[in-house]
Amino acid sequence: MKKFFLYSAGFVAAIIxxxxxxxxxxxxxxxxxxxxxxxxxxxxxxTFGKVMSLVVALAGLISALSNIPGFIGLVAIGIVFYIYKSRNNEKVEILSKKDDDPFTNFEREWANLNK
Structure with missing residues (x-):
């Protein structure tokens, strides 16, 4: 029953x-x-170039904010992607945590070079 719900939700999200x-x-x-x-x-x-480029940026911002169906479509695409990944038993990571310690990165790269 869970798979049926998952596939039907994916089908509806794909149509949307x-x-x-x-x-x-x-x-x-x-x-x-x-x-x-x-x-x-x-x-x-x-100054004229800065004003004109701000006008273009403002037009793009207003156009993007007024495009509510576009945001709904993005959410539907995200749902289809999530269902596709969960169907294949792959872990879906929205935000991955990277280790930015330079010494850890050096040790990992050194281990890869010595293989």
């Missing part, structure tokens, strides 16, 4: 994800506008 592909693409374009505006804002030296 396919139905909302266009808003997700619009959300991607809005994000690209926002990223381009912020990039050119940091690279610009003139």
């Amino acid at each position: 994800a396919f139905g909302l592909l266009a808003p997700v693409a619009g959300l991607l374009v809005s994000g690209l506008l926002l990223a381009a505006g912020l990039h050119y804002y940091t690279e610009s030296t003139s």
Whole structure:
């Protein structure tokens, strides 16, 4: 019964994800506008260039925030991904913890070199 519920939830999420592909693409374009505006804002030296790039970034931000179906589509894609990974008995890690200690990284790399 658990597998039936899992597959039916995955099927419904997949239908929602396919139905909302266009808003997700619009959300991607809005994000690209926002990223381009912020990039050119940091690279610009003139005041006019900074103002124009902020206008582009603001347009991308407003467009992205108003695209609620795009966010619903992203959530549906995430659910389909989670169900696919759990079906294959793979562990799904949203945020992985990395060890940033330079000595631990050195020891691991040294052990890999000595193999």
